[in-house]
Amino acid sequence: MKIIVAGQDRTGELLPELRERSAAFARAAEHRKPKLLPSDISARALAEAKSEAAYLNELIRLLRLREGVDTLPFSIPSRPGLRGWVMVQVKRALWRLLRYQHDRIAFRQNLINTMLTSALEFEVRQRQKEVAELQR
Numbered sequence: 146m147k148i149i150v151a152g153q154d155r156t157g158e159l160l161p162e163l164r165e166r167s168a169a170f171a172r173a174a175e176h177r178k179p180k181l182l183p184s185d186i187s188a189r190a191l192a193e194a195k196s197e198a199a200y201l202n203e204l205i206r207l208l209r210l211r212e213g214v215d216t217l218p219f220s221i222p223s224r225p226g227l228r229g230w231v232m233v234q235v236k237r238a239l240w241r242l243l244r245y246q247h248d249r250i251a252f253r254q255n256l257i258n259t260m261l262t263s264a265l266e267f268e269v270r271q272r273q274k275e276v277a278e279l280q281r
Contacts, residue, residue, distance in 0.1 A: 146160070148160060148163070186207065186210050186211065187207075188207065190203055190207070191203055191204060191207070198273075201269060202269075205262070205265060205266055205269060208262045208265065209262055209266070212255070212258040212259055212262050213255050213258070214251045214254045214255055214258070215251065216244065216247045216248050216251050221233050221236050221237065221240075
């Protein structure tokens with residue numbers, strides 16, 4: 146790559162700073178990028194079940210893997226212009242102000258989700274034992 150400014154080759158002095166800034170931008174963009182779940186943690190896996198038992202086992206596995214609610218930081222979408230910038234600042238301030246409430250609610254919801262998932266797992270195991278006994 147060559148960087149020409151006012152007809153002069155300025156690659157030697159500008160290229161290191163340009164590379165440093167682009168690397169910092171890429172790191173920041175990677176941090177803001179939403180984390181995608183692995184493909185095996187998707188409801189699409191339910192379509193591959195060959196039987197009702199396999200479907201139920203996969204459903205319980207997915208419930209266990211996705212039972213948590215988080216309040217991790219996220220990027221706030223904005224509109225262009227001054228109005229969009231102001232709204233983002235207001236939303237950020239409100240998020241900082243009310244985050245502790247969201248954390249409390251998320252904690253309680255996570256407890257409920259964990260208990261319900263555990264109850265479903267227990268129920269499935271009980272029914273599987275009963276079916277196995279009846280078949281014997």
